Structure formats: C-alpha cells, structure tokens
Amino acid sequence: MKYLYAILLCSIGHSALAQSYASAQYSINFPMGNTADFISKPSFRGLTFDYRYEVTPRILVGVSAGWYTFYNEAGYDSYTSKDESITASGQQFRYMNSVPLLVMADYYFSEADLKPFVGVGLGTTYNRVDLEMGMYTWRADPWQFSVAPEAGLAYKIAEGTSALVSVRYNMSFSSRDLDSQSFLGLNLGLVTSLGR
Structure with a gap:
C-alpha cells in the first residue's frame, strides 16, 4: 500500500510540473x-x-480541431449521383467543408529550441460536399472516421512562445454517403505555453 501512495504522489507531483x-x-x-x-x-x-x-518533456497528448474549405468551378460537365438515380449536365460549382475533431499524440525528438516532431491523430471529420448545377444542389454531409499523421518543427522565438510549421495528412475513411476523402495540409502558426 505504501508503494501505491508513493506512485500516486509522484504522479500528482509530475502533473503539477507538466505544461500545457x-x-x-x-x-x-x-x-x-x-x-x-x-x-x-x-x-x-x-x-x-x-x-x-x-x-513527459518529449511526449504530448491533446486535441485538434480545424475548418478547411475547398472550392472549384468545374465548367460545363455531367454528373451522376452516387446511387446512379440522377444524371444532369450544366455549369458546375463544387464545394467541400471539412471539420476534423481529433485526439492527438506527438513525440518530440529534442528538448532544444528547435524541436522536430512527429504525431498522429484519430477521430472523426465532418465533410460537407456540395455540387451546384443551375437550380439543383447535391449534398453529402457525413461524419467519417479519420486518421491524421503529422510531422513538423517547433522553434522557440520567445519565452513560452514557439513558431510552428507542420505537414499533416488528413484521411477520412469511406462512409455510406461519401467515399474516402484526403488532403495534405501545410500548417503555419504559433504555440503558446499555458503554464504549469
């Protein structure tokens, strides 16, 4: 029992020192x-x-959320619905809104000012796909299971603040209403320490 208390106290002590x-x-x-x-x-x-x-100083866990919008004017074309019940032709406007909600884990290779890292995210993505043609709109908007491996660099630019660049591959798996969706994201931003 004494060992259990010792482990618990060490864990609480570590949590008090851990940063977010x-x-x-x-x-x-x-x-x-x-x-x-x-x-x-x-x-x-x-x-x-x-x-x-x-x-630990090299292992971080957390969450990630994003909102990405895609657009393309496809010109005059024909479109057949996924269930092949409708085929129409006309000027097409194509849209996709992607909102991933992920649980993330990262591993940092260094504790220096320049920190390369790799990570992976698992979760779900809301993908809303719209195809507009004249007065008609076809829409699919499922939640899809997603995985998102990532690699990047964080560079300390001030106490408690780092610049971040990363590449993340977002992959949403096929669902009943929509085929798999994927895109490669280049992320540029700032990381701020929230304290201990």
Whole structure:
C-alpha cells in the first residue's frame, strides 16, 4: 500500500510540473485521392486549433480541431449521383467543408529550441460536399472516421512562445454517403505555453 501512495504522489507531483500548450495555425490544403478528383484546386482557407498536455518533456497528448474549405468551378460537365438515380449536365460549382475533431499524440525528438516532431491523430471529420448545377444542389454531409499523421518543427522565438510549421495528412475513411476523402495540409502558426 505504501508503494501505491508513493506512485500516486509522484504522479500528482509530475502533473503539477507538466505544461500545457495551445496553438493557432493557418492551413493550406492540397486535395488528394477522391477529394482531388472532385476538387483539384488547393485551398488557402483553413484554420487549425490545437491543445497539448505534456506527459513527459518529449511526449504530448491533446486535441485538434480545424475548418478547411475547398472550392472549384468545374465548367460545363455531367454528373451522376452516387446511387446512379440522377444524371444532369450544366455549369458546375463544387464545394467541400471539412471539420476534423481529433485526439492527438506527438513525440518530440529534442528538448532544444528547435524541436522536430512527429504525431498522429484519430477521430472523426465532418465533410460537407456540395455540387451546384443551375437550380439543383447535391449534398453529402457525413461524419467519417479519420486518421491524421503529422510531422513538423517547433522553434522557440520567445519565452513560452514557439513558431510552428507542420505537414499533416488528413484521411477520412469511406462512409455510406461519401467515399474516402484526403488532403495534405501545410500548417503555419504559433504555440503558446499555458503554464504549469
């Protein structure tokens, strides 16, 4: 029993010393796979917000949320619905809004001012896909299981503040209403310490 108390006290002591961090990032996203088949243009409209808690100086866990919008004017084309019940032709406008909600884990290779890291996220993504053609709109808006591996660099620019650059591959798996969606995101932002 004494050992259990000792372990508990050490854990509480470590938690009191552990830091937490918040970051805001501007995200540029490049469609891949089925997403690129539907919308080929990169998106310059994206935001990512992250929170991390320091488990050890090199291992951080937390959450991530983002909002990324894609748009493409496809010109005159034909479109067949997924269930093949409708085919229409006309000037097409294609949109996708992607909102991932992920649980993240990161590993930092260094404790110096320049910190390379890798991470992975698991969770769900709300993907709303719209195809507008004249007076008609086709829409799919499922929640899809998602995985998001990431690699990046954090560089300390002031006490408690670091600049961040990372590349994250966002992959949402097929659901009943929508095929798998994927895109590669370039994230640029700032990380701020929230204290101990």
